[in-house]
Amino acid sequence: GENVEQHPSxxxxxxxxxxxxxxTYSDSASNYFPWYxxxxxxxxxxIIDIRSNVGEKKxxxxxxxxxxxxxxxxxxxxxxxxxDSAVYFCAASTSLRGKLTFGQGTILTVHP
Amino acid sequence: DAEIxxxxxxxxxxxxxxxxxxxxxxxxxxxxxxxxxxxGHGLRLIHYSYxxxxxxxxxxxxxxxxxRSNTEDLPLTLExxxxxxxxxxxxxxxxxxxxxxxxxQFFGPGTRLxxx
Numbered sequence: 192g193e194n195v196e197q198h199p200s201x202x203x204x205x206x207x208x209x210x211x212x213x214x215t216y217s218d219s220a221s222n223y224f225p226w227y228x229x230x231x232x233x234x235x236x237x238i239i240d241i242r243s244n245v246g247e248k249k250x251x252x253x254x255x256x257x258x259x260x261x262x263x264x265x266x267x268x269x270x271x272x273x274x275d276s277a278v279y280f281c282a283a284s285t286s287l288r289g290k291l292t293f294g295q296g297t298i299l300t301v302h303p
Numbered sequence: 304d305a306e307i308x309x310x311x312x313x314x315x316x317x318x319x320x321x322x323x324x325x326x327x328x329x330x331x332x333x334x335x336x337x338x339x340x341x342x343g344h345g346l347r348l349i350h351y352s353y354x355x356x357x358x359x360x361x362x363x364x365x366x367x368x369x370x371r372s373n374t375e376d377l378p379l380t381l382e383x384x385x386x387x388x389x390x391x392x393x394x395x396x397x398x399x400x401x402x403x404x405x406x407x408q409f410f411g412p413g414t415r416l417x418x419x
Contacts, residue, residue, distance in 0.1 A: 192362065197345070225407070234393050234410030235346070280345055288353055289334045289397040289406055292362075293346040 193218040195283050197294025204271050205302050212297045214281035215263040221283040224257060224264045225291070229278040238279075239266070271301045305330040309394050309411040317419055322381040324414050326394030333399045335377040336408065337361075337369065339390040346393065352377055353399070384418045391415050 194217040204210050216224075222243035227235035241248045241255045241264065248255050252271075257264040268275055278298050282291040307328040316322050326335065333354045338346040338361075348361030350369040358369050366388060368380045381388055395408040 200343070227410075232412075234395075234412050236410065237407045240407075288399065289408060290336075290348070290351060291408065292348070293338075295343060295345040 193221060193283055193285065193292040195281060195292050195294040197281050197297060199297060200295065201298045201300070203300045203302065206271060206273060208271055210268045210271050210275070210299055210301075212266045212279055212281070212299070213263060214265070214283075214294050215261075216283040216292075217262070218283070218285060219259075219262065220285045221262075223284040224255070225282050225284075226253075226255060226266050227280045227282065227293075229280065229296075231277075235278075235280055268299075271299075273301050273303050275299060276301045307394060307396055307409055307411040309392075309414050311414060312412065313415045315417045315419065316384050318384060318386060320384050322384050322416065324379045324381075324392055324394075324416070326377050326379065326411060327375055328394075328396040328409075328411075329375065330396060330398075330409070331374055332396035332409075333374065334397045334406075334408075335371070336395045336397075337367075337377065337379045338393045338395065339363065339388075340393060340413075341390050349379065349392075350377075381416075384416075386418050389416060389418045 225240035229235040254267040281294040310325045336351040337349040352371040392414045394411040397408045398406040
């Protein structure tokens with residue numbers, strides 16, 4: 192089955208800096224890669240996703256890049272703010288029916 | 304507003320007891336999923352369902368069962384609770400995938416289960 196590795200497990204940055212979280216996947220058939228943000232005491236929430244036919248996608252301060260050849264994808268957050276502090280999960284899917292395999296998660300802390 | 308709810312939010316039980324965690328969604332989504340979240344392991348899929356009377360095992364299904372008798376609910380049962388099942392459990396739902404679209408999973412608030 193699919194295996195998703197996520198790094199780093201913790202990331203600490205100063206407000207205004209950029210943050211990058213990286214994931215690798217094992218199944219070359221994976222074609223959908225979402226990123227979820229989990230705030231303390233809540234369930235994860237989708238923040239951005241990318242399909243395999245796209246190399247990069249941006250949404251304001253958040254961007255995701257995908258390298259299918261190397262089987263890795265990354266989340267980039269620019270101009271970080273304290274409210275970006277949360278746990279971030281990457282995931283991969285081979286199925287339109289929505290079954291996801293998640294990475295281990297990254298605890299992002301943005302210091303004011 | 305449509306939503307997904309889980310109950311109870313917190314549960315303490317003893318080893319060997321049967322425990323059922325409830326998940327209810329009002330979006331009329333066909334797909335429903337149960338995950339457990341443990342530090343260092345992220346979210347691991349326990350069971351999932353693509354519709355009424357359909358259930359499938361995920362990567363960590365041993366000791367858990369589900370049944371889907373209607374669209375709205377997917378209860379998760381721990382047949383004989385073990386300390387290794389102490390975790391935070393999340394339920395999620397999504398629409399059925401269409402030919403050219405993947406659909407977002409919407410997560411509930413989670414249930415924190417402690418097995419003593």
